[in-house]
Amino acid sequence: MASGAGESDDRHGGMKVEGYVEALATLFMWHNVAFMLLGVMAGVVVGCLPGLTATMGMALLIPFTFTMTPETGLVMLGGLYVGAMYGDAIPAILLNTPGTPSAIATTFDGYPLSRNGQAQHGLVAAAFGSAVGGVIGALLLLTLTAPLARAALAFGPPEYFWMGIFGLTIIATLASGSTLKGMTGGALGLLLSAIGISPIAGDMRFTFGVPAFQGGVELIVALIGFFCVPQVFQMVEERRMRYKLVEYKESPGVVREVIGALVRKPILLLRSAVIGTIVGIIPGAGGNIASLVSYNEAVRWDKEPEKFGKGTVDGVAASEVANNAVAPGAMVPLLSLGIPGSPAAAVILGALLLHGLRPGPGLFTTFGAVTYTFIFAFLFGAIAVFFIGMWGSRYLARWINVPIPLLVPLIMVITVVGSFAIRNNIVDVGAMLLFGVVGYVTMKLGFHPGAIVLGLILGPIIEQGLVQSLLMGAATGSVWGVLFTRPISIVLIALSVVSLAWPLWASYAKRRRDGGGASVRCSSAKTH
Amino acid sequence: MQQRKNALNSDIWSGVIVLVVAGVGWWESRGFSELGGVFVRWVVGALAMLGLALLVKGVVSPEYRRALADRRDLPAVGIVLASLVAYVALVPVVGFVLASSAFASGLAITLLGDRRTFRRSFIASLVGIGVSIGLYVVFQHGFSVPLPRIGLWGIF
Numbered sequence: 296m297a298s299g300a301g302e303s304d305d306r307h308g309g310m311k312v313e314g315y316v317e318a319l320a321t322l323f324m325w326h327n328v329a330f331m332l333l334g335v336m337a338g339v340v341v342g343c344l345p346g347l348t349a350t351m352g353m354a355l356l357i358p359f360t361f362t363m364t365p366e367t368g369l370v371m372l373g374g375l376y377v378g379a380m381y382g383d384a385i386p387a388i389l390l391n392t393p394g395t396p397s398a399i400a401t402t403f404d405g406y407p408l409s410r411n412g413q414a415q416h417g418l419v420a421a422a423f424g425s426a427v428g429g430v431i432g433a434l435l436l437l438t439l440t441a442p443l444a445r446a447a448l449a450f451g452p453p454e455y456f457w458m459g460i461f462g463l464t465i466i467a468t469l470a471s472g473s474t475l476k477g478m479t480g481g482a483l484g485l486l487l488s489a490i491g492i493s494p495i496a497g498d499m500r501f502t503f504g505v506p507a508f509q510g511g512v513e514l515i516v517a518l519i520g521f522f523c524v525p526q527v528f529q530m531v532e533e534r535r536m537r538y539k540l541v542e543y544k545e546s547p548g549v550v551r552e553v554i555g556a557l558v559r560k561p562i563l564l565l566r567s568a569v570i571g572t573i574v575g576i577i578p579g580a581g582g583n584i585a586s587l588v589s590y591n592e593a594v595r596w597d598k599e600p601e602k603f604g605k606g607t608v609d610g611v612a613a614s615e616v617a618n619n620a621v622a623p624g625a626m627v628p629l630l631s632l633g634i635p636g637s638p639a640a641a642v643i644l645g646a647l648l649l650h651g652l653r654p655g656p657g658l659f660t661t662f663g664a665v666t667y668t669f670i671f672a673f674l675f676g677a678i679a680v681f682f683i684g685m686w687g688s689r690y691l692a693r694w695i696n697v698p699i700p701l702l703v704p705l706i707m708v709i710t711v712v713g714s715f716a717i718r719n720n721i722v723d724v725g726a727m728l729l730f731g732v733v734g735y736v737t738m739k740l741g742f743h744p745g746a747i748v749l750g751l752i753l754g755p756i757i758e759q760g761l762v763q764s765l766l767m768g769a770a771t772g773s774v775w776g777v778l779f780t781r782p783i784s785i786v787l788i789a790l791s792v793v794s795l796a797w798p799l800w801a802s803y804a805k806r807r808r809d810g811g812g813a814s815v816r817c818s819s820a821k822t823h
Numbered sequence: 824m825q826q827r828k829n830a831l832n833s834d835i836w837s838g839v840i841v842l843v844v845a846g847v848g849w850w851e852s853r854g855f856s857e858l859g860g861v862f863v864r865w866v867v868g869a870l871a872m873l874g875l876a877l878l879v880k881g882v883v884s885p886e887y888r889r890a891l892a893d894r895r896d897l898p899a900v901g902i903v904l905a906s907l908v909a910y911v912a913l914v915p916v917v918g919f920v921l922a923s924s925a926f927a928s929g930l931a932i933t934l935l936g937d938r939r940t941f942r943r944s945f946i947a948s949l950v951g952i953g954v955s956i957g958l959y960v961v962f963q964h965g966f967s968v969p970l971p972r973i974g975l976w977g978i979f
Contacts, residue, residue, distance in 0.1 A: 361966055479870070493859035495858055496860075534936075699934070700932075700933075704926060711911065761861065762858055
């Protein structure tokens with residue numbers, strides 16, 4: 296079962312097709328289809344609830360996939376991710392409140408459409424745009440990932456070390472506005488990753504006498520703690536909020552009218568999908584950036600730019616195509632190099648590791664069938680989003696008014712079950728709670744929990760690369776030569792310097808423009 | 824200015840916390856071997872520099888952040904945290920179902936605040952108990968993941 300698909304890629308073109316067919320056959324087993332659809336529907340609900348995010352939804356779902364086969368678990372998670380990327384458009388259109396930051400640009404035209412009595416137009420444009428973005432993004436994921444993973448075969452310890460450093464410099468952008476806090480969050484994550492027995496020398500580090508920590512920080516526990524608990528506390532603060540949805544009646548001709556109008560704009564759809572995929576591939580950037588850039592380009596290239604902002608389906612589609620292409624795009628660096636470029640990708644990494652799949656070239660050889668099944672789940676999940684979104688948005692939108700006092704304890708019970716179930720150890724639940732409190736406090740201080748988690752994930756890659764490079768340097772007589780003179784390392788060092796310098800320069804330029812000085816913020820950081 | 828009065832200098836606070844973490848990391852890493860400690864020492868060094876940079880920024884160009892949008896939320900956040908700690912402590916003692924039912928129902932009723940009525944409290948209790956039993960059944964019998972139990976009627 297878990298052989299073949301990718302293994303055959305290099306050798307024979309025909310075998311590649313055979314691998315795809317095997318993955319498709321796995322995906323279309325009835326239980327996989329059922330769990331994918333369940334994941335998509337759960338994702339739409341999670342996305343449309345202001346306060347919940349795709350990252351949090353996936354972290355909560357992981358415990359339910361423990362005993363599933365890797366294919367089924369990953370297909371369900373992929374479905375949830377894709378569904379949530381669409382679901383956030385529903386409150387953006389009906390409430391003028393994006394379900395997640397990715398749908399900010401969707402409000403620009405979505406809510407004016409609702410105010411003009413055309414809410415259904417907005418929802419159909421969002422569902423169609425989400426499907427187009429998801430399908431194009433998944434096709435690019437299918438074509439780009441395996442070659443990139445093969446390129447990673449040329450990587451040795453120094454290259455992995457620098458790739459980890461590159462990933463670390465990029466997560467600095469995850470802090471809401473502060474590069475310094477982003478880097479500090481990443482460094483705190485690196486220190487957390489050092490807990491347990493060191494990988495090469497075998498030292499016992501930072502266990503403080505707790506045997507459960509000898510194996511290091513359990514990634515799923517950290518994911519649940521950092522991504523769910525702070526968000527729950529945030530929900531407690533927002534529990535008095537009430538939402539009033541725009542009411543609308545469905546008309547049968549609207550679906551054909553909106554899709555007809557959008558199909559006649561293939562450049563808009565393709566450009567938005569490519570922007571979304573590229574932004575998704577770049578670690579640190581997310582759906583909010585993709586949708587804003589795509590919306591901006593749609594306005595810039597349109598013959599009637601004045602119609603944007605007043606309620607046009609083009610604006611909704613530009614935003615939704617892009618932010619839905621981000622989801623498969625973010626899988627490219629994750630599946631090929633093991634670098635999660637976003638908090639959501641970090642959760643997927645946790646799920647992959649839980650099911651015994653380590654990202655990198657091996658994912659496309661040894662576990663080719665599972666991997667391609669997962670990739671196809673993005674493709675067909677996007678198509679499912681179209682149908683569910685087209686005819687189910689109206690009913691799913693009612694979840695928006697589920698009372699927060701009811702949601703908070705239920706989410707907390709699931710976090711406790713999830714962190715306990717990994718090793719049947721109550722210490723893990725305590726650790727999850729501790730990470731949650733740390734995540735909440737650091738969030739209040741302006742850190743993004745995602746930066747800490749990504750540091751935690753990149754830590755072992757960086758440490759192993761560093762220690763092995765030092766050993767290689769000692770053997771060859773030149774640590775400098777091993778770490779700084781290999782061609783791929785030089786490229787990665789240059790990229791790290793650029794990615795580190797860019798936000799610093801941008802921040803400096805912004806300060807100069809704004810005139811500097813102190814600022815007051817109300818902390819409400821949300822994960823993607 | 825009024826806004827700043829109710830806000831924290833987040834850079835100073837962050838800098839102090841990061842320096843304390845770096846100090847603990849350095850203290851603990853003294854006994855590590857060369858290969859086992861090289862990464863930790865690099866990270867601790869980086870953390871110390873970043874902590875100092877945050878302190879400097881807190882003096883030169885501070886960022887003030889309000890911890891809570893509304894100070895009235897502080898008791899609610901405290902209640903959630905305290906009940907979570909109590910819940911986690913209770914799970915091994917009274918089993919998952921009883922602890923979760925009490926936690927979910929009690930917290931939901933508490934958070935209802937001004938909108939608490941008998942009907943809403945009753946629904947919150949039912950949902951809390953139902954979800955706790957549902958999760959127990961799904962994990963214990965569906966996924967074969969054993970959750971803490973106290974042998975109540977041989978079921979929970």
